[in-house]
Amino acid sequence: MLDSKRLTLYRYQDSTLRIISTALAASLLILAFAILVQLHHASLESLKAFQWRFLSSAAWDPVAGNFGALVPILGTLSTALIALLIALPLSLGIAVFLTELAPAWLKQPLRILIELLAGIPSIIYGMWGLFVFAPLFADYVQPWLIEHLGSQPWIGPLFQGAPLGIGILTASIVLSIMIIPFIASVMRDVFGVVPNLLKESAYALGATRWEVIWHVMLPYSRVGVIGGVILGLGRALGETMAVAFVIGNAHQLSSSLLMPGSSIASTLANEFTEATSSLYNAALSELGLILFGITIIVLTVSKLMMKKWQGSR
Amino acid sequence: MIPTAFSFLYFKRRVINGFCLLLSALAILIGLAWLIWILSSLLRHGLPGFSWHLFTQMTQAPGTEGGLLNAIVGSLMMVLVAVIIGTPVGLLIGTYLAEFGKNGRLANTVHFVNDVFISAPSILLGLFIYQLVVVTTGHFSGWAGSFALALMVVPIVTRTTEDMFLLVPIHMREAAIALAAPRWKVIVSVVLRISRTGVLTGILLATARVMGETAPLLFTALNNQFFSVNMNQPMANLPMVIFQYAMSPYDDWHKLAWAGALLITVFVLLLNITVRLLSKQKLPII
Numbered sequence: 001m002l003d004s005k006r007l008t009l010y011r012y013q014d015s016t017l018r019i020i021s022t023a024l025a026a027s028l029l030i031l032a033f034a035i036l037v038q039l040h041h042a043s044l045e046s047l048k049a050f051q052w053r054f055l056s057s058a059a060w061d062p063v064a065g066n067f068g069a070l071v072p073i074l075g076t077l078s079t080a081l082i083a084l085l086i087a088l089p090l091s092l093g094i095a096v097f098l099t100e101l102a103p104a105w106l107k108q109p110l111r112i113l114i115e116l117l118a119g120i121p122s123i124i125y126g127m128w129g130l131f132v133f134a135p136l137f138a139d140y141v142q143p144w145l146i147e148h149l150g151s152q153p154w155i156g157p158l159f160q161g162a163p164l165g166i167g168i169l170t171a172s173i174v175l176s177i178m179i180i181p182f183i184a185s186v187m188r189d190v191f192g193v194v195p196n197l198l199k200e201s202a203y204a205l206g207a208t209r210w211e212v213i214w215h216v217m218l219p220y221s222r223v224g225v226i227g228g229v230i231l232g233l234g235r236a237l238g239e240t241m242a243v244a245f246v247i248g249n250a251h252q253l254s255s256s257l258l259m260p261g262s263s264i265a266s267t268l269a270n271e272f273t274e275a276t277s278s279l280y281n282a283a284l285s286e287l288g289l290i291l292f293g294i295t296i297i298v299l300t301v302s303k304l305m306m307k308k309w310q311g312s313r
Numbered sequence: 314m315i316p317t318a319f320s321f322l323y324f325k326r327r328v329i330n331g332f333c334l335l336l337s338a339l340a341i342l343i344g345l346a347w348l349i350w351i352l353s354s355l356l357r358h359g360l361p362g363f364s365w366h367l368f369t370q371m372t373q374a375p376g377t378e379g380g381l382l383n384a385i386v387g388s389l390m391m392v393l394v395a396v397i398i399g400t401p402v403g404l405l406i407g408t409y410l411a412e413f414g415k416n417g418r419l420a421n422t423v424h425f426v427n428d429v430f431i432s433a434p435s436i437l438l439g440l441f442i443y444q445l446v447v448v449t450t451g452h453f454s455g456w457a458g459s460f461a462l463a464l465m466v467v468p469i470v471t472r473t474t475e476d477m478f479l480l481v482p483i484h485m486r487e488a489a490i491a492l493a494a495p496r497w498k499v500i501v502s503v504v505l506r507i508s509r510t511g512v513l514t515g516i517l518l519a520t521a522r523v524m525g526e527t528a529p530l531l532f533t534a535l536n537n538q539f540f541s542v543n544m545n546q547p548m549a550n551l552p553m554v555i556f557q558y559a560m561s562p563y564d565d566w567h568k569l570a571w572a573g574a575l576l577i578t579v580f581v582l583l584l585n586i587t588v589r590l591l592s593k594q595k596l597p598i599i
Binding site: 010011013014017018020021022024025026028029031032034035038039041042089090091092093094096097098101110112113114115116117118119120121122123124125126127128130131132177180181182184185208209210211213214231234235237238239240241245265268269272273285288291292295296299300303307 | 327333339347355358406408409410413419420425426430432434437438444445464468496521527531535567570574586
């Protein structure tokens with residue numbers, strides 16, 4: 001039987017658990033805020049010295065103490081966007097195959113294999129990219145790109161220069177492999193809940209399988225698909241080690257995708273422990289602050305879209 | 314009119330259909346090809362470096378034969394500490410989200426922020442811990458590395474715990490409450506007991522994830538050439554050794570880096586495969 005003493009004890013224990021877990025949950029929000037404040041605090045010196053010029057200046061001269069974020073920002077955005085461009089059709093194909101085409105017994109093994117791509121640590125992608133992929137890319141693909149695309153009007157400047165192997169395009173390709181499993185997984189999820197009634201109605205009207213996918217499933221799950229794509233973008237923006245290996249880490253502005261560049265994360269990884277002056281340190285912290293801003297916005301948009309999609313069902 | 318096989322429009326639609334489905338199959342083949350290519354290069358470059366020395370000797374200066382013992386021990390210690398710190402926190406936040414917060418404003422916000430944290434750049438966590446711990450104490454340390462990794466463990470464990478707790482049918486809880494069990498007992502002996510495999514899965518996934526993480530360690534644990542189990546000192550760890558050795562100009566260091574890369578990948582992938590094969594629920598990719 002429960003006596004009142006034990007009942008009081010239970011109440012006490014219950015409220016303790018509730019308070020502790022609530023406090024920890026709230027501290028997660030505080031942590032997010034603390035990271036922002038900390039980054040801002042660490043970059044004060046650079047914020048004061050360069051103000052808004054920091055965003056538009058391509059200078060990166062540790063000796064003279066002149067820093068600008070334009071090259072890493074452009075490098076971050078261009079690698080992530082090109083990676084997305086490559087990963088998008090591949091992920092769509094993978095999701096379609098896994099939901100619509102694969103025989104039942106093959107679905108799980110294939111799904112796990114694709115998910116393994118997300119399990120491989122980032123540094124392994126970097127090493128593989130630098131030692132295995134980049135040399136082959138330089139020998140076989142880049143000369144072709146330079147010869148055939150480099151002389152074209154409009155897109156020509158994107159493909160000029162020497163076949164170095166490493167550079168923006170190489171980083172983008174490695175990034176695209178890394179984000180495929182994330183995008184494909186979201187697409188697979190949202191395709192999986194398209195009502196059979198809709199699909200069967202389309203089939204009954206004589207639609208081919210592809211027409212059902214393109215005209216029924218994709219429009220139905222549009223918001224979720226876009227959310228997944230943006231999630232992939234968010235991942236690509238903040239990816240560090242893989243990019244640090246293959247992007248070339250050069251602080252120069254170049255129109256060519258074959259030339260070395262740098263991203264925010266790769267600059268931080270390569271230079272933060274070597275920063276000698278406090279201004280250098282602050283400039284790097286400000287880069288971190290910018291990355292924090294970009295990724296948080298992108299990831300928030302992605303989550304909002306997926307939430308909207310879930311709500312619309 | 315029913316289209317016949319000779320109708321041009323019908324033929325065109327069938328060709329488009331076949332072509333696109335073929336592309337879709339090709340896409341998954343490309344995905345698998347990347348995986349096979351990466352794994353086979355790891356095996357090709359990593360296997361020659363595999364020997365007992367790898368597990369019995371320290372990292373050495375180039376030219377002398379060395380191993381990765383200090384890095385392996387350092388990595389295991391830091392990951393273990395990170396998981397020990399991060400798991401209870403993640404479990405409790407997950408408990409709050411699934412049991413107490415429900416759909417309240419705080420719970421919704423925490424759920425959202427946690428989701429963002431899972432995908433946020435890990436290098437920023439390293440930067441944060443650097444300012445918080447390394448600058449304050451004045452030196453790099455294994456503890457700082459563990460804290461940075463723990464910050465990655467928390468959101469993963471939170472997410473899986475919440476998911477798994479929510480799968481437990483409400484009538485299980487009601488049955489226990491009807492027997493006058495206090496809330497904590499319902500959570501520990503009913504909800505957690507039913508979902509323990511799933512929760513364990515989350516912890517293992519988090520372990521696999523932080524095992525190969527390099528970015529948060531760059532400014533926290535740094536590296537150490539020597540054998541050290543002192544968490545107050547800079548600590549050797551596999552990802553950092555791989556990074557430094559791969560970037561070095563020495564052939565024997567490259568060989569060690571590949572061996573370390575193979576070691577870490579095999580460990581992480583085996584953990585992933587086991588967890589995903591055993592789990593009946595769909596697991597998030599993290």
